[in-house]
Amino acid sequence: MITFENIFKNHFNTDRISDDNMQKYTVDQIGRIIAHNGSGTYNGILSDTNAAYTGYFGNMSSEDIAFTVQQSLTISVDKIITNFKADASKFEGAVRTAYGKDSGTYQEFYPLGINEYTVANKSNVKLLMTRLDNAYAAHSADFPSYTVTLFHNYPLNFEAGRSAQLTKIGEVSTKKTDTASNRNVLEVQLLKNVFFIGFTNAGNVDVCLSFFDQSILHAAIDTDNDGKGQVEVLARVAGVPVKYVTFEFVGESTRKFHSAADGTARSSKVVAPSTKVLRATKPGLKPKDISVNIEDAGIGHVDFDMETE
Numbered sequence: 001m002i003t004f005e006n007i008f009k010n011h012f013n014t015d016r017i018s019d020d021n022m023q024k025y026t027v028d029q030i031g032r033i034i035a036h037n038g039s040g041t042y043n044g045i046l047s048d049t050n051a052a053y054t055g056y057f058g059n060m061s062s063e064d065i066a067f068t069v070q071q072s073l074t075i076s077v078d079k080i081i082t083n084f085k086a087d088a089s090k091f092e093g094a095v096r097t098a099y100g101k102d103s104g105t106y107q108e109f110y111p112l113g114i115n116e117y118t119v120a121n122k123s124n125v126k127l128l129m130t131r132l133d134n135a136y137a138a139h140s141a142d143f144p145s146y147t148v149t150l151f152h153n154y155p156l157n158f159e160a161g162r163s164a165q166l167t168k169i170g171e172v173s174t175k176k177t178d179t180a181s182n183r184n185v186l187e188v189q190l191l192k193n194v195f196f197i198g199f200t201n202a203g204n205v206d207v208c209l210s211f212f213d214q215s216i217l218h219a220a221i222d223t224d225n226d227g228k229g230q231v232e233v234l235a236r237v238a239g240v241p242v243k244y245v246t247f248e249f250v251g252e253s254t255r256k257f258h259s260a261a262d263g264t265a266r267s268s269k270v271v272a273p274s275t276k277v278l279r280a281t282k283p284g285l286k287p288k289d290i291s292v293n294i295e296d297a298g299i300g301h302v303d304f305d306m307e308t309e
Helices: 004-008 017-034 042-057 061-089 090-100 104-109 124-138 145-166 178-199 205-209
Strands: 228-237 247-251 265-267 274-281 289-292 299-306
Touching: 004 289, 017 042, 017 178, 042 178, 061 090, 061 124, 061 145, 090 104, 104 124, 124 145, 228 274, 274 299, 289 299
Parallel strands: 228 299
Antiparallel strands: 228 265, 247 274, 274 289
8 A cells, every 4th residue: 555655755854864975966966967968858957956056065076966967958948959950950841832932932931041950050040030030920810829829939949958058057155054954955855756757767766766875875884693694895997986887686676776876886775685686788889798696784895897788
């Protein structure tokens, strides 16, 4: 039976999660959101998580994070431009059919022909978006409403994305703001991320879990003599730590776990003593299996030296 109290409880709101682990988890979460954000779906929670992190911990300690946030926004803007150019070409035929290529009305849409749109770039694309927006608005009675709306939204979406992309990530105080209210903002945001990611990937458990490294929040090392044990792994390629590698025990029903930015990951408890096959996978890398010994209490360590495909 589902217990909704457990679903809606904010599990981040606990003293059992140290500030160090909260910081490491949030940085890892931002990186994972960016990795899944090719379409810009997660721009909102990415921005909000970054703001909540900065509000509690101060300036981002890693330049890589600031860079990747900027890169994510760049990808979103580029996708808007790509889609606009495709639609400008796609709907040119309808405009030509409606008015004829030599008509003055056609010239309102395509004064220099379609080529002007296919070679558009960031410096002139908003001008072209605005031109088509105005042309479709002026002749809206001749086109389906969804087409008029489509081209009306392009300059708006581009301006919003471009503004976010160009907003400078300013220097802020590196002094940690150690207030309960600011930590609470971060805790609430991390819970919102859980629900939003679940909403956008409803029923796809593996995809949802790939957004989170829960092992970071498991501060305590297994020391109980309870017939179970854990394993911690380090994923590397040519000696360099690799993030987002997925680990699973072959033939077991235990939860998959994923490497953080430093290449480390920690399993949940599994039956011990025993020898199990641990499999590591990531797109672009060759899968690798290693036999690991699980001992009761404590935690074992295994290095995975991966190779590119």
